[in-house]
Amino acid sequence: MTLRILRVQDDTTLLDWQRVHNEIVPPAALSVDEVRERVTRNVLEVLYDDEVLVGCSTVRPPSAETPAATVIVRVLPPYRGRGFGETLYQHCLHQAQGQGVETHILSSNVDGVRFALAHGFVEVETYAMPGDAVQWVLLRRT
Numbered sequence: 001m002t003l004r005i006l007r008v009q010d011d012t013t014l015l016d017w018q019r020v021h022n023e024i025v026p027p028a029a030l031s032v033d034e035v036r037e038r039v040t041r042n043v044l045e046v047l048y049d050d051e052v053l054v055g056c057s058t059v060r061p062p063s064a065e066t067p068a069a070t071v072i073v074r075v076l077p078p079y080r081g082r083g084f085g086e087t088l089y090q091h092c093l094h095q096a097q098g099q100g101v102e103t104h105i106l107s108s109n110v111d112g113v114r115f116a117l118a119h120g121f122v123e124v125e126t127y128a129m130p131g132d133a134v135q136w137v138l139l140r141r142t
């Protein structure tokens with residue numbers, strides 16, 4: 001097993017990042033152009049086990065409205081429970097700066113909520129985007 005974490009830097013890594021993101025959070029599926037725009041603001045990375053696409057991550061820097069960094073890690077269901085999420089999360093934490101860390105999880109992603117709670121996050125609120133019934137959970141670790 002050779003783990004590789006690559007920053008989104010070309011079409012291959014961009015499309016792989018998009019594939020994992022959209023499979024895990026279909027209600028927030030992003031177009032290629034939207035991913036290209038996110039690359040300019042956030043650190044987007046892709047996790048491979050040898051050549052196999054396993055997961056992806058987002059690290060959003062703190063901003064005036066959100067003084068905490070945002071870290072979101074995603075592992076495709078067939079590869080969960082083997083430590084990939086932990087490896088990617090620790091990698092992302094090293095990059096995150098700011099006052100604490102936040103994460104946003106689709107409330108139906110029970111694996112994700114459990115993972116965050118086990119890593120010291122506490123639930124701040126459950127919310128929905130305007131005009132949308134999909135529920136998200138905001139969690140924060142100080």
Ligand SMILES: CC(C)(COP(=O)(O)OP(=O)(O)OC[C@H]1O[C@@H](n2cnc3c(N)ncnc32)[C@H](O)[C@@H]1OP(=O)(O)O)[C@@H](O)C(=O)NCCC(=O)NCCS
Pocket residue numbers: 024071072073074075076079080081082083084085086087103104105106109111112113114115116118
């Ligand atoms: C959250 C998520 C990234 C975790 O990915 P993962 O690869 O399954 O994470 P890990 O394997 O490191 O840990 C998951 C569980 O497997 C266990 N585990 C890890 N390695 C293991 C091993 N070798 N043998 C047995 N169990 C193992 C961990 O202890 C953990 O147990 P827990 O859920 O009871 O606490 C994944 O579930 C996911 O993508 N969820 C949807 C996206 C999401 O909500 N992300 C937000 C998180 S910030």
